[in-house]
Amino acid sequence: MADKRAGLYLHIPFCDGKCGYCDFYSVAADTDVMQKYCDALVSEIKGAARLFCNYTIDTIYIGGGTPSLLPIGTLARILDAISDFSLDLKEVTVEANPADHLDPKSYARLGIDRISLGVQSLSDPVLKAIGRRHDARTAIAALERCAEHLPRVSADLIVGLPGTTPAEDVASVQGVLPYVGHVSQYLLKLDPASPMAKAVAAGKTVLPDDDAAVDAYERVAEELRQNGFARYEISNFAREGEQSLHNLKYWKRLPYIGLGAAAHSFIGDTRYENPADLTRYCSGVSVGHGNVRGQTIGKEEAVFETVMLGLRLSEGFSIEEVNRAFDIDFLRDYAEELREVGFMLRSDNGRLRLKEECFLLESAVARAFLR
Incomplete structure (x- = not known):
C-alpha cells in the first residue's frame, strides 16, 4: 500500500x-x-x-x-x-x-x-x-x-x-x-x-x-x-x-521520480540520473526504470543541499528540522560559517533565511556551508 x-x-x-x-x-x-x-x-x-x-x-x-x-x-x-x-x-x-x-x-x-x-x-x-x-x-x-x-x-x-x-x-x-x-x-x-x-x-x-x-x-x-x-x-x-x-x-528536498532521457530522481538518500542520450535511454529502458546512474548523498552533502535549497525560499529552512534530520546542532556545528555570512541572514521563529536584499547572493552564501 x-x-x-x-x-x-x-x-x-x-x-x-x-x-x-x-x-x-x-x-x-x-x-x-x-x-x-x-x-x-x-x-x-x-x-x-x-x-x-x-x-x-x-x-x-x-x-x-x-x-x-x-x-x-x-x-x-x-x-x-x-x-x-x-x-x-x-x-x-x-x-x-x-x-x-x-x-x-x-x-x-x-x-x-x-x-x-x-x-x-x-x-x-x-x-x-x-x-x-x-x-x-x-x-x-x-x-x-x-x-x-x-x-x-x-x-x-x-x-x-x-x-x-x-x-x-x-x-x-x-x-x-x-x-x-x-x-x-x-x-x-x-x-x-x-x-x-x-x-x-x-x-x-x-x-x-x-x-x-x-x-x-x-x-x-x-x-x-x-x-x-x-x-x-x-x-x-x-x-x-x-x-x-x-x-x-x-527546494524542500522531498522525493521526486524523474522519467525520460536526462531526468533526475531523488528518493531516500539517493539521486538517480537517466542518460542524456536518446539512443542509450531507449535501449536501456527495457530494464524497467531506465539506464540509470545512482549516487548516495552523504550526511555533510545532504546538510549543504538542505541549506543551499532552503535559502532559495523566502521562508528559509527550519533549524530544528535540520537538527532532527541529521542529528546535529546546526548553530553549534556551523558556527564558523554563520560568523562568515550571518550578516546576510535573518533568524525568525526558528527559521534561517536570506535577507531579501541578499537574494541574488544566495549562491555565494550557500557555498560558505560547503565542506
Missing part, C-alpha cells in the same frame, strides 16, 4: 530549434523518433510504477524540451500510463511554447490543470535575437487561450537578455499579468557551451551590464509585488494559492 508521497517529472526532450541561451538536453523534433521515445517512456513509467509502488504521486510536471510539440493523442497515452501509479494529484503541469498550436481545452480534458508558458520577453526584437519562434502578439494570444481553459497559468520571463532595458523588462511582466497567477523571473545565466555565450565571447552579442540586469530584476520584482504576487523563491512569484507545488519539492 502506498504510504509515501512523491512528485513525478517527465522529460520530453524535443524542440523545433535550440534557443541561444539554453543548455537543457534537447533534440530536434522528428515524428518517428518522437514515437519511439514515447514508447520507451511509457515502458519506463509502467516499470517505475511497479518499482515505486509504495509511493503516492501527488504532483506531475511534464517538462522539456518542448512538451507542447507532442500530439494530444501521444500525451494522452503517456498520462494514461501514469494511472499505474497510486495517485492523489494536487497539480499537473505541462510546459509549453507560445509558438506551438496549443490546445489548452484538450489539456484540461486530460487532467492537466497548470501550464507554464516560455514567454521570456514581450519585445519582438529581443525574441528574434534569442531565437524564439514566437512574437509578443503570439505570446499574449497563447496566454489568453490558456487562461480561458486552465485554472492555473504561469509565465517564464528572463531578465538581462541582449538588447533589453529595465523598462522593457517591466513592460514584459506588465503584459503577462492579466493572464497569470504565477511568474518565474530568471536573471540570465549562460552556460559557457551555449551558442549565446560563444557569441558574447566573440563580441557578436552584447548583454546588459551587471548593474543594469540587477536593476531590471529588482524593478520587475517590485512590479510583481505591487500586483499581489509574493516572492516565495528567489526567481518565483505567485498570487495566493498559485505556488508551484511540484517545484517546491525540489
Whole structure:
C-alpha cells in the first residue's frame, strides 16, 4: 500500500530549434523518433510504477524540451500510463511554447490543470535575437487561450537578455499579468557551451551590464509585488494559492521520480540520473526504470543541499528540522560559517533565511556551508 508521497517529472526532450541561451538536453523534433521515445517512456513509467509502488504521486510536471510539440493523442497515452501509479494529484503541469498550436481545452480534458508558458520577453526584437519562434502578439494570444481553459497559468520571463532595458523588462511582466497567477523571473545565466555565450565571447552579442540586469530584476520584482504576487523563491512569484507545488519539492528536498532521457530522481538518500542520450535511454529502458546512474548523498552533502535549497525560499529552512534530520546542532556545528555570512541572514521563529536584499547572493552564501 502506498504510504509515501512523491512528485513525478517527465522529460520530453524535443524542440523545433535550440534557443541561444539554453543548455537543457534537447533534440530536434522528428515524428518517428518522437514515437519511439514515447514508447520507451511509457515502458519506463509502467516499470517505475511497479518499482515505486509504495509511493503516492501527488504532483506531475511534464517538462522539456518542448512538451507542447507532442500530439494530444501521444500525451494522452503517456498520462494514461501514469494511472499505474497510486495517485492523489494536487497539480499537473505541462510546459509549453507560445509558438506551438496549443490546445489548452484538450489539456484540461486530460487532467492537466497548470501550464507554464516560455514567454521570456514581450519585445519582438529581443525574441528574434534569442531565437524564439514566437512574437509578443503570439505570446499574449497563447496566454489568453490558456487562461480561458486552465485554472492555473504561469509565465517564464528572463531578465538581462541582449538588447533589453529595465523598462522593457517591466513592460514584459506588465503584459503577462492579466493572464497569470504565477511568474518565474530568471536573471540570465549562460552556460559557457551555449551558442549565446560563444557569441558574447566573440563580441557578436552584447548583454546588459551587471548593474543594469540587477536593476531590471529588482524593478520587475517590485512590479510583481505591487500586483499581489509574493516572492516565495528567489526567481518565483505567485498570487495566493498559485505556488508551484511540484517545484517546491525540489527546494524542500522531498522525493521526486524523474522519467525520460536526462531526468533526475531523488528518493531516500539517493539521486538517480537517466542518460542524456536518446539512443542509450531507449535501449536501456527495457530494464524497467531506465539506464540509470545512482549516487548516495552523504550526511555533510545532504546538510549543504538542505541549506543551499532552503535559502532559495523566502521562508528559509527550519533549524530544528535540520537538527532532527541529521542529528546535529546546526548553530553549534556551523558556527564558523554563520560568523562568515550571518550578516546576510535573518533568524525568525526558528527559521534561517536570506535577507531579501541578499537574494541574488544566495549562491555565494550557500557555498560558505560547503565542506
